[in-house]
Amino acid sequence: MLAKRIIPCLDVTDGRVVKGVNFVDLIDAGDPVEAAMAYNAQQADELVFLDITASSDNRGTMVDVVRRTAAHCFIPLTVGGGIRSVENMHEMLMAGADKVGVNTSAVKNPDLVDAGAKAFGSQCIVVAIDAKREGPGKWGVYTHGGRTPVGLDAVEWAKEVWRRGAGEILLTSMDADGTQAGYDLGLTAAVSEAVGIPVIASGGAGNLDHMVEVLEQGKADAVLAASIFHFGKHTVGEAKRHFAKHGIPVRPPFGAASA
C-alpha cells in the first residue's frame, strides 16, 4: 500500500542550516549535509532543502550542498528557493536533486511550471503555495513569507499549476506556520480535493497527532515538518510508529517487513 510520507525540511542560508538542528549525534549541527544524513539514518521518506536567502550568489553554495547530500542519501531530494528559470532547475537536478520547488517565481511567471514540466517531467516540479485565510473557506496566495498578497485564490492557483504540469503541491498555511498548534486542516483538504496530484501539508506541526489529523482529515499525501524533528522532540521513526497505530500506512524500517 502506498505509504504516507514524512518529509523533514531544512532551511538553509549561505550553506548553513538556519537555527541549527539539535540531534545528539551531530558534530556540526549547522551543516546541512550532516543534518540530511541524520534524517536519512532515521528513515525519512524524502528531504527538502529550502534556500531561504535564495540570492543568485548563494546558488553555487546550494549546488554544492545538494551534490554532497545526493552522494550519500539515497532518498528523494527536493530543492527550493531562488529557482527562477529552467536553467536553475537544470543546475539543481544535475547536482543530484530529484525535484525542484518553485513558489514566488511561479506566481510571477506561471509559464515556468509548464516549461519545467516539459523539460524534466511533471514529477520534478513541486509548486510551493503559501496560503493565508481570508474568510470562511477562503485562502489567498501570499509571497515573501506571508507579507505580500498576490491576489490569487489558493485553491484556484493549485488547480492552475496542476493543469500546467506540476507534479506535486507543497502547501504551507501562513496562519499555522510557526504556531505548533496544528496544520490548517480546512485549507489542506480543500486543496487536496481540488487537485489530482499529491499534496504535502506544511506549517503548524506541534505534535504527532497534528500530523495524523492532516493526513486523515486534511487528506494530505505527505507531511513536511521542521522544528518538531530538528529539536529532537520526535524522531521520524516515532512519527511512523504513531501513524501505524492510527492505521496510517507508513514505510516500515528496512528489514522489518519480513518479520
Place this chain on the structure above:
Amino acid sequence: MKVVLIDYGAGNIRSVANALNALGIEPEVVADPARLDGTTHLVLPGVGSFGDCMSRLNERGLVEPLRERIAAGTPYLGICLGYQILFETSEETSEGVAGLGIFKGRVKRFEDQPGLKVPHMGWNSVVPRKPDSGFWGGLGREPYFYYVHSYFPAPEDDSIIAAETTYGADTFAAAIQTDTILAAQFHPEKSQEAGQQLLKNFFALTA
C-alpha cells in the same frame, strides 16, 4: 567489468551513478554508441516521457545498438523509462512511437478513479512473484521502493513478471526479470537500503 550508464540527455544520471558508486561500481556514462565496445552491463535510468526518451535515443543512434546487445544477453538494468521502453509502445505517445520491443506488451496509464492521485508518488510495497530467484534476496517479503510515475508496462508474457505493486484499482508489473534483464518501474537508486540491496543482487547475479 564495464558498466555503462546510458545518457540520453534527460534522465537523472547522477542519482544512479551515486547509488552505484556506493556499491563500489564506477559506471561509464555513455551517449555515443561508438563507446559501447566491451560493455558488460547496461544501465538505463530515466525520467521524462516515453516518446521523448525514444527520440533522444534515436538521435544518438543508440536504439539498434541497445536492442542488439540486450537481445544478445548483455545484462541490462532498466529503471522507470528504462523499463518501459523494453515494450512495444506506450499510451503516453499519441503517435504510437515504438519502443525497443524486446518484450510484447504496451505501457498503460493508471485508470482514472475518484480521489486517486496521479502520478503515483512515494513509497509503495512490492510483492515479488519469484522471491527465490536471487534478485530479491535479503529484501524480505514486501520491500518498499520509491515510485514516481503515471504509466506502467503491461507485459503480454506473464512469466517475466518479477514483482507486483497495487495502486488504486491497478495491480501492475512492478518489475520484470529474465536471466540477464532486471527492469523496474520504481527507483532503486532512491530507495535507500532496499534499493542498494536490489542493485547489489543484480550485479552479483549477472557478474
